[in-house]
């Protein structure tokens with residue numbers, strides 16, 4: 001029938017067969033209906049939402065920590081003005097352009113330049129001198145969000161005179177986050193705090209040497225991208241990424257269930273060279289890793305671990 005669209009008529013109207021009920025009146029009556037919410041219902045909806053996202057777009061969130069995932073799905077439904085999570089499912093199914101906002105909402109791409117300065121200082125003072133013996137240094141930064149951590153690392157490598165022989169592979173699940181990371185444009189709002197973090201991390205110049213500011217935005221100097229490759233990689237689904245001497249995956253595992261943390265940590269173990277370093281977020285650990293015994297603590301408070309075994313180049 002030309003112009004015929006799927007329409008949910010109220011049951012009464014359907015039974016009485018009221019012909020000619022116009023869309024506006026139907027919509028008004030539907031919006032008057034009380035909606036039932038309950039935690040159990042919402043659990044079902046969140047499960048269906050996760051299935052819908054996976055089947056429609058291929059992103060699998062089924063192994064994320066359930067309580068925080070549910071909270072983020074609910075927040076997303078609210079932000080997108082959906083009355084229920086079921087409403088969000090409908091939008092995710094039929095509005096592909098919504099996907100970047102959905103991924104942003106679910107993955108929390110929050111970051112900072114030189115986040116946790118004592119950790120960056122430990123890298124600079126304790127880890128970099130050991131990496132300096134490699135002719136080429138491969139670094140995998142998993143879950144790079146909008147790139148602040150990538151540029152922080154690049155700056156410290158540059159100041160330690162290691163950048164020229166480094167390759168940084170910066171990955172994230174979200175293409176949208178990667179796009180922001182490639183652009184390297186941030187608000188100047190946090191510049192002062194970032195500058196303090198930079199100095200607390202052992203930075204020896206001025207942070208302003210590494211960006212140009214215009215109006216309320218700062219753009220990271222392109223030369224810091226010379227040895228950076230941005231790529232999509234999903235820790236829940238993809239395999240080993242590169243032969244790395246250093247892996248940073250900070251503030252990502254915290255969103256995962258224990259089995260998914262275990263998967264990611266096994267991936268890191270298999271991607272590191274012997275004697276390679278792994279840095280986790282300060283609230284993360286190897287507690288749920290079946291690979292835990294392959295690592296030894298290098299700087300436990302800073303969550304820096306080292307893969308056991310002698311580096312190949314030091315073997316007799």
Ligand SMILES: C[S@@+](CC[C@H](N)C(=O)[O-])C[C@H]1O[C@@H](n2cnc3c(N)ncnc32)[C@H](O)[C@@H]1O
Pocket residue numbers: 107108109110111112115142143144145146149171172173174177233234235236237249250251252281
């Ligand atoms: C809170 S940010 C952490 C950013 C940065 N590492 C830091 O510590 O400041 C978490 C990032 O992990 C990414 N992420 C979440 N799930 C992921 C997955 N399965 N695979 C790869 N990245 C993922 C998100 O897209 C987000 O950008």
